[in-house]
Amino acid sequence: MKNRFIVLVFAFGLVACNGSENVGDSFNRTLLLTEIADNLIIPSYQQLDNSSAKLESSLRNFTNNPTIETLILAQQDWVVLYTDWQWATAFNFGPAGEDGLEKSLTEEIGTFPVSETKVEGILQSGTFNLNDFNRDARGIFALEYLLFRVDNNQQALVASMASENRKKFSLALLQNIRSKVQSVLSEWGGVYKPAFIAFFCTDAGSSTSELYNEFVKSFEALKNFKVTLPLGLRAGQTQSEPAKVEAYYSGRSLLGIQQHWMAMKSIWYGTSRHGEAGVGFYEYLENVSGGKELIKATEQQMTMVDNTIINLPNLPSFSQQITTNKQSLDILSIELQKQTRYFKSDLSSLLGIAITFASGDGD
Amino acid sequence: MRLAKLDTPVLVYPLVTFRILFGLVMLLSTIRFISLGWIDDHYIDPIIHFTYYGFSWIKVGPPWLMYTLHALMLFAALGIMLGAFYRLSAIVFFLSFTYVELIDITYYLNHYYFVSWVSLLLILLPANRYFSYDVWRKSVPSENFTPWWTIAVLQFMIALVYTFAGLAKINDHWLMEAMPLKIWLPAHHHLPVVGNLLSQEWIAYAFSWAGMLFDCSVFFLLLYKPTRIFAWITLVFFHAITGVLFQIGVFPVVMISASLIFFSPEWHHKLLLSIQKLIGYVGNSTVFNHSYTTPTFVKVVLICFVVFHLLFPWRYILYPGNIFWTEEGYRFSWRVMLMEKAGTATFYVKDSLTNREGVVDNSEFLNSHQEKQMAMQPDMILQYAKFLRAEFIKRGLNDPLVRAEVYVTLNGAPSRLLIDPTVNIAALEDTWKTKNWIMP
Numbered sequence: 001m002k003n004r005f006i007v008l009v010f011a012f013g014l015v016a017c018n019g020s021e022n023v024g025d026s027f028n029r030t031l032l033l034t035e036i037a038d039n040l041i042i043p044s045y046q047q048l049d050n051s052s053a054k055l056e057s058s059l060r061n062f063t064n065n066p067t068i069e070t071l072i073l074a075q076q077d078w079v080v081l082y083t084d085w086q087w088a089t090a091f092n093f094g095p096a097g098e099d100g101l102e103k104s105l106t107e108e109i110g111t112f113p114v115s116e117t118k119v120e121g122i123l124q125s126g127t128f129n130l131n132d133f134n135r136d137a138r139g140i141f142a143l144e145y146l147l148f149r150v151d152n153n154q155q156a157l158v159a160s161m162a163s164e165n166r167k168k169f170s171l172a173l174l175q176n177i178r179s180k181v182q183s184v185l186s187e188w189g190g191v192y193k194p195a196f197i198a199f200f201c202t203d204a205g206s207s208t209s210e211l212y213n214e215f216v217k218s219f220e221a222l223k224n225f226k227v228t229l230p231l232g233l234r235a236g237q238t239q240s241e242p243a244k245v246e247a248y249y250s251g252r253s254l255l256g257i258q259q260h261w262m263a264m265k266s267i268w269y270g271t272s273r274h275g276e277a278g279v280g281f282y283e284y285l286e287n288v289s290g291g292k293e294l295i296k297a298t299e300q301q302m303t304m305v306d307n308t309i310i311n312l313p314n315l316p317s318f319s320q321q322i323t324t325n326k327q328s329l330d331i332l333s334i335e336l337q338k339q340t341r342y343f344k345s346d347l348s349s350l351l352g353i354a355i356t357f358a359s360g361d362g363d
Numbered sequence: 364m365r366l367a368k369l370d371t372p373v374l375v376y377p378l379v380t381f382r383i384l385f386g387l388v389m390l391l392s393t394i395r396f397i398s399l400g401w402i403d404d405h406y407i408d409p410i411i412h413f414t415y416y417g418f419s420w421i422k423v424g425p426p427w428l429m430y431t432l433h434a435l436m437l438f439a440a441l442g443i444m445l446g447a448f449y450r451l452s453a454i455v456f457f458l459s460f461t462y463v464e465l466i467d468i469t470y471y472l473n474h475y476y477f478v479s480w481v482s483l484l485l486i487l488l489p490a491n492r493y494f495s496y497d498v499w500r501k502s503v504p505s506e507n508f509t510p511w512w513t514i515a516v517l518q519f520m521i522a523l524v525y526t527f528a529g530l531a532k533i534n535d536h537w538l539m540e541a542m543p544l545k546i547w548l549p550a551h552h553h554l555p556v557v558g559n560l561l562s563q564e565w566i567a568y569a570f571s572w573a574g575m576l577f578d579c580s581v582f583f584l585l586l587y588k589p590t591r592i593f594a595w596i597t598l599v600f601f602h603a604i605t606g607v608l609f610q611i612g613v614f615p616v617v618m619i620s621a622s623l624i625f626f627s628p629e630w631h632h633k634l635l636l637s638i639q640k641l642i643g644y645v646g647n648s649t650v651f652n653h654s655y656t657t658p659t660f661v662k663v664v665l666i667c668f669v670v671f672h673l674l675f676p677w678r679y680i681l682y683p684g685n686i687f688w689t690e691e692g693y694r695f696s697w698r699v700m701l702m703e704k705a706g707t708a709t710f711y712v713k714d715s716l717t718n719r720e721g722v723v724d725n726s727e728f729l730n731s732h733q734e735k736q737m738a739m740q741p742d743m744i745l746q747y748a749k750f751l752r753a754e755f756i757k758r759g760l761n762d763p764l765v766r767a768e769v770y771v772t773l774n775g776a777p778s779r780l781l782i783d784p785t786v787n788i789a790a791l792e793d794t795w796k797t798k799n800w801i802m803p
Contacts, residue, residue: 029553202550203610213731224724235712235721235751236758289545290775297777337722341707341770341778345738349705349772352550354610 027287029200033207035270035278037193043272044088045185051081052178059174066161068154071147078147079252085110085140086259087273090218093210094196095187105184106221109139109177112246119145126165130176138173141247146170148249204354212281212353215267216344222260223336226253231322233333240326242319251317258309265302268343281347288350298342305339308332366662368511370655374628375493375509376635381517382490384620385481386444389456392613393437402429405470410728411750412467413736413743416793421465432459443485446495450486457482468743469736473524473699474614481520481621487661488513494635498647505647510655512665517624519669522582524618527676527697529578536687536702538575541567542774543703551608577601585625598622609700682797687773688781689801690740706738706771706781712751716761723751739771741782741801742793752789765789
């Protein structure tokens with residue numbers, strides 16, 4: 001699927017990085033990339049593949065035999081998939097990057113808010129195309145729309161599954177998610193990983209720079225689209241828009257925000273999802289001048305974000321808290337904003353990582 | 364110096380080599396630019412463009428025009444190289460290249476600035492009077508000589524680049540702390556042979572001092588015959604290293620080829636003869652002109668040109684504060700690869716009537732290159748604030764106020780506020796005057 005890209009990466013990698021890395025007293029980026037690939041990226045996609053397989057079987061049960069019991073099982077599996085997704089959403093490069101008309105994995109399967117109009121249109125007509133531009137009518141959150149209701153009326157959800165179109169579409173959505181995830185996973189398991197590790201420079205287009213840039217982009221997506229936008233804190237908004245949260249129908253947005261934030265910290269520390277130590281930007285910083293100060297400042301701000309998130313009650317849902325608990329949520333937006341510079345300019349500057357992809361020359 | 368000395372006849376060959384190599388490098392650089400897809404990335408895709416002070420009337424053209432201009436640039440560079448319809452080629456190249464550069468200050472590079480001036484000069488220089496298509500088709504006579512100033516002015520341009528770049532390196536950060544090389548070099552510790560060295564601190568100091576001494580002295584060493592070849596080999600070595608280490612595009616090739624102009628006319632003659640032999644070129648009989656009288660107004664313009672270039676880079680002295688922080692007088696001063704600077708700029712737009720304030724997502728309006736440059740340069744921050752004000756008026760906000768929290772890190776120091784985060788920057792004007800809203 002992305003073979004052209006991989007050949008390109010190899011070609012550039014050999015030219016630009018030229019052989020193996022010296023193991024000197026300075027930081028070993030090969031190790032960083034290897035550990036991130038082995039401890040974070042590949043396990044995240046594996047986990048996502050597992051949870052989508054599990055959801056496929058419970059969804060089949062539910063569509064074949066719609067009852068409240070089968071619905072609840074499918075919903076539970078959807079929440080697991082949603083949780084796993086937060087750990088896999090920050091790596092939109094290489095096999096998960098853009099390729100021609102196909103957008104990044106996050107855009108392909110993680111677009112929200114869902115266009116209810118489009119989904120309802122599809123349910124009416126029974127015809128759909130999962131390769132068109134309507135990314136807001138497919139992926140994890142379109143599936144969520146079919147499995148949950150904001151009012152949590154389980155009877156209605158069970159009854160609606162009588163529709164053949166609905167059955168067909170929900171299974172097709174899940175298969176689409178699975179095939180995208182599998183294709184990314186299989187490339188990571190095959191030809192892409194060695195290419196990723198071989199291209200350990202810091203220039204635009206290198207693995208280090210792509211990993212870093214997508215890390216920052218993912219953090220900004222968390223801040224801008226999962227928090228700031230629904231709160232109505234974006235310039236030009238005249239009111240909050242609770243329906244624009246991620247996972248609006250299941251009401252699990254806060255879980256997603258927590259997990260996404262933990263995934264961000266894991267990349268920075270290089271730890272695995274289950275907390276095993278590895279190598280991340282933290283170790284990298286320890287090895288450059290000025291790094292210790294930045295580690296301290298970054299960690300201080302991380303604690304602020306942690307505390308803000310911990311203090312948010314799990315219920316009611318995030319979108320309801322936008323009305324009932326807005327001040328606390330606004331603080332979350334502010335604390336995430338304060339975190340930005342430690343991830344963005346300060347980090348890239350100290351590590352000498354090119355911020356932009358194929359951006360042009362400097363002098 | 365008497366003005367008449369400017370007209371002293373000297374052999375034309377260095378100028379001819381310069382023309383051929385400059386045309387060739389520009390040709391390759393334009394092909395590279397097009398094939399990297401940068402016409403779209405830089406000029407067609409962006410929603411807004413950051414203009415140069417005094418040139419805000421320059422607007423980006425429609426896509427077909429941008430493509431046509433680059434095609435023209437390509438042919439014009441070829442025309443310069445071959446000396447074909449030379450003056451027209453030089454005019455077209457100068458205009459199209461300079462127009463394209465003036466569209467967006469994001470992509471400003473000192474060597475683009477250099478190329479613009481040199482291509483302007485080439486319009487005036489008789490670089491097609493020997494070994495050219497124009498001579499071959501007899502539209503101009505073949506000449507072995509040229510007035511002294513036509514070569515000296517190009518040597519002057521090269522002297523400017525190196526000497527000012529060298530003087531700019533004489534500062535605390537560069538010499539006493541080896542910054543920013545202390546940050547940049549270890550990032551390349553994977554390179555073969557030199558890799559291990561690059562992560563050692565003394566190397567950063569050695570590179571810093573050597574770079575400063577090289578830049579300050581290379582012009583004089585190139586001018587002085589006994590040191591010339593040594594200086595040029597050092598220059599090639601220096602540019603090769605920076606070319607490998609940093610993403611600086613065609614700059615090393617431009618300078619390596621341009622600096623050949625210091626070599627003796629006899630050396631250039633031999634070079635040109637061997638090229639002629641190689642391609643089977645037979646020139647026309649040559650006119651030996653031993654006396655020139657350049658019109659006085661050209662000489663006056665030339666002197667103004669030289670004075671301008673000697674003075675303009677010093678304007679930073681007139682501004683208070685640290686030039687690396689404020690960047691007042693930073694551009695157009697041959698300050699290359701001098702600092703590691705990056706910023707995170709968060710803009711807030713407030714409706715004056717409702718007092719509701721919202722945060723801007725920069726990626727909605729800027730590409731990553733634009734955001735990166737804007738986030739550390741006060742004049743670009745101001746332009747962006749004005750754009751945001753206009754944009755949010757369109758979106759229905761009442762008299763929007765725009766403020767920005769801009770945190771900038773300079774040479775690895777912890778980031779701090781660049782500008783006063785309470786000021787409505789959209790109401791400010793960019794002028795030559797000191798920007799007192801920049802934090803000290």
